[in-house]
Amino acid sequence: MKKFINNPERVVDEMLEGMVAAHPEYIRKLEGFNVLARKNAPVIGKVALVSGGGSGHEPAHGGYVGKGMLDAAVCGNVFTSPTPDPILEAIKAVNGGAGVLLIVKNYTGDVMNFEMARDIAEMEGINVDYVIVNDDVAVENSTYTAGRRGIAGTVFVHKIAGAKAETGAGIKEIKATALKVISNVRSMGMALSPCIIPAAGKPNFTLLESEMEIGMGIHGEPGTHREKIRTADELAAQLMDKILEDMSLHAGDEVAVMINGLAATPLMELYIINRRVHDILKQNEIKIYKTFVGEFMTSLEMAGCSVSILKLDDELKLLLDAEADTPAFKVI
Amino acid sequence: MKKFINNPERVVDEMLEGMVAAHPEYIRKLEGFNVLARKNAPVIGKVALVSGGGSGHEPAHGGYVGKGMLDAAVCGNVFTSPTPDPILEAIKAVNGGAGVLLIVKNYTGDVMNFEMARDIAEMEGINVDYVIVNDDVAVENSTYTAGRRGIAGTVFVHKIAGAKAETGAGIKEIKATALKVISNVRSMGMALSPCIIPAAGKPNFTLLESEMEIGMGIHGEPGTHREKIRTADELAAQLMDKILEDMSLHAGDEVAVMINGLAATPLMELYIINRRVHDILKQNEIKIYKTFVGEFMTSLEMAGCSVSILKLDDELKLLLDAEADTPAFKVI
Amino acid sequence: MVVNGKKLIEILDRIADVIEENKLMLTELDAAIGDGDHGINMSRGFHAVREKLKDDDGSDIGIILKKAGMALVSNVGGAAGPLYGTAFLKAGAVVEGKQTVDVADLENMLKSALEGIKMRGHAEPKDKTMVDAAEEALNALNSSNAAGESPQQAIKAAVDAAYLGLENTKDMIARKGRASYLAERSIGHKDAGAASFALILKTIFDELYGQESS
Amino acid sequence: MVVNGKKLIEILDRIADVIEENKLMLTELDAAIGDGDHGINMSRGFHAVREKLKDDDGSDIGIILKKAGMALVSNVGGAAGPLYGTAFLKAGAVVEGKQTVDVADLENMLKSALEGIKMRGHAEPKDKTMVDAAEEALNALNSSNAAGESPQQAIKAAVDAAYLGLENTKDMIARKGRASYLAERSIGHKDAGAASFALILKTIFDELYGQESS
């Protein structure tokens, strides 16, 4: 296992120390908990947004704490949902009296732990609500399963709900906006290589030099199936097919695009993917309002990418364009 | 070779198409040349900054084109300096009448090609000057060699000279500021894995699971020597030793820190490195004014990192804090 | 079979060791169709349980199990944390105030624990989760107790049934938890949570009756 | 030996093929102590030369070499582009207006090319660059011409000397170009630019006198 680490058991703690050291103008760490909170939290009168989940997805979620996005990020162990305790602590630390909205990615563990924390917080008299992001079209949605996963599309929820909260909107309105983003965003990913959980010390699966894993999540879990590797254009088309199949997009609709690198994939390759994604959208007469290319929701050192498409309306465009100032996501 | 590409010979062209598609609000491509120019270039009356070099270092340099940084980036083939033709074209496209300053990383090829372009541009009556960045302390500096390489510290030159140009300063002043940055910045890098030039199809060297390459450049070229891998803390100390040995830093001095990922290394690990770098600086009673952690000057899909330390004075602090709005580097 | 608080703490202590010894196995099961952290999570959790019970005087079985449940909720994380945590909390609730428990109590505790797991995770038998081990174990314990077999026989039956439940998960398509993302591809792999469940039950038996007789 | 413009264009054409055939070898030499693109760069450059000379009428050797030099400058990039480009431009400058060149011209051209390379790259012999092949070749050509040997003998001597120069780079410490970053570690590897230089010279000989006689 070749990593810049000291102790596999302490990677999250040490990472958070390094993050706080790097960005003291944005974030602080709650004493005794792996929670990054906005430096100036609680913002009195503003609804606070809390997200988080397992670590290993950096810059998600700590990198999105700041003006116009999150008020706190709860950082679990690598790929493991945080327990209710730090979530509760985060809720208490950022509640400015107007309530707290939790943004949770749809994984059994995340949902259960955030729900438990919400239950306790409500018993303590804090107004807490939550939304569950499930943008990953790789996984069949069904009430008989755990449902779709939340992946990179979550960052759009952070950005847009965060901008909404900044306008002084109430928790109900912000939740409605967040739910609108969730119902309008679809993502799909794939990987060229696995990743190594530091405490495990070896990869969860292996791929041949000629293979790729389609429908890859962001936890090193296998995807929906394996295929022979193909060209960037074919791959982009494959991901887009699955996304467009699941979205009701019509000629003239406007979208935001996110090409997300899982970590090891160079920006060069993400731009090559983006090129084809744009072509496909243009062929479908979809207007591209804004594009984000980079690493937004990673999976340790995995090579791979995901594409997210968010259908926009006037409200979402306005909120997407609103100023955001966080360590990892800035809109001027 | 597992990459999201279509044709190894066309990666740079396709990447640039993808970049322009992603960031039309910032950049445009010069017809027939692999040059990305500021959308609104030439900015009349402002000294224009042009940088560039081989591709494969994304977001450098195209990602730094925009307000407060570069006016154009010239994109050579992967790890190969661009020829004088596109450099000349870039100079002509962004010259707003106040002259053009070239920011060149110290590689034989880059220096020769930028010099040739400058010579031709001057013959055509454009006021062109240049600075050469050589921040890499891994390589012994000597007048009998090609000298030190330019690596991630170059991004500080882009940021600060870019901010200076934005103030309306003349080319001489901007050059003086750029030279001050160059004389105050030192970097050192290392790698855990090699990278694959698309057209070559295989790595330039191999490393055992237990080995790392110290003093790694950003072109897949071997470093100064090979060692057994160590902990993140030991590595950070090793890089910092070499950097501090070469800088005259005293207690109370202020610095900016850049922890740069070469591409495959996750942000988590960069923050773990940052943690130790901060500790070392604090032990030396050096004040840390600002820290940048991320991928600024990459090397295709290489796993590794570099640390850059920039000694600041009041002018440099002011310019570092000035607004920058580019696809890959934003200061609000 | 009568277990007092001190013995229960010893058993929980031993579970921490057994989970630690089987950390790799559990993690590998999870790696095949999940994210490969189950052993790591469980080991962290049961070490916290041990820590939490270090100074417990053993006077109240209910309190011991509640403390264990809280320690699991607060330290395991992921899916297993709330599930095992709830299971221990619920098991504790039905023996509140008791200084000792017998095999009838054990049946109640297991029943309540399983209800807690189902309530929290909404999983049913055949969803390829820890429920498949727990359900089989409870049924076997129930039948054996009803048939008037000895506590040793009853608990042995529960352990064997849990392992059968675990084996059965191999042929199932996962419908809950991370493995559900794999759909058909989850077939052929045993469920990690069912494995940890069977292991915990087996450790209880081994602590009560010795490993030889198992 | 008398070469006219048409023959020169044929030679340059053949160089493009030979570089293409040896692309991997040149790239591997560069990979060992540089960045592994020399073969790729040179191949791109000489294909551009071929393209540029496609419609040339062959009337002026100087113009042909200038065109080739410009094509190299504009298409090779890296260090080799300005260096080989300047070499061809300088070689062309000394035969401006000539319809044919002989072995004396060749000596002048090589001398001027080498001066151009040194002027542009500031390298000296023993810096482990293409200069080491060029310098040996020029000296050999010069001696052989001075001794009144035949053009074939003289050019053969130059080719052999270039390869000797190439061999010699193996034991040198690089002091210019990327390989210089490796310092002592560059010992034991031949220089890629010296290899392409020797290869180009050998191709000229082979085109003039046939491969058998070489």
Ligand SMILES: Nc1ncnc2c1ncn2[C@@H]1O[C@H](COP(=O)(O)OP(=O)(O)O)[C@@H](O)[C@H]1O
């Ligand atoms: N909804 C559920 N109901 C019951 N058990 C579940 C459910 N979801 C997951 N599990 C169990 O949890 C185990 C996985 O636990 P663990 O790996 O620790 O958490 P995570 O899946 O969050 O990484 C699975 O093997 C399964 O037995």
Ligand SMILES: Nc1ncnc2c1ncn2[C@@H]1O[C@H](COP(=O)(O)OP(=O)(O)O)[C@@H](O)[C@H]1O
């Ligand atoms: N300063 C110099 N003078 C002469 N030749 C040089 C110099 N620097 C590099 N070279 C030659 O250029 C070759 C490398 O060319 P190439 O790989 O195409 O460019 P780059 O080094 O920019 O990747 C070296 O093998 C060496 O022969």
Ligand SMILES: [Mg+2]
């Ligand atoms: Mg997990």
Ligand SMILES: [Mg+2]
């Ligand atoms: Mg090169």
Ligand SMILES: [Mg+2]
């Ligand atoms: Mg798991």
Ligand SMILES: [Mg+2]
């Ligand atoms: Mg090279």
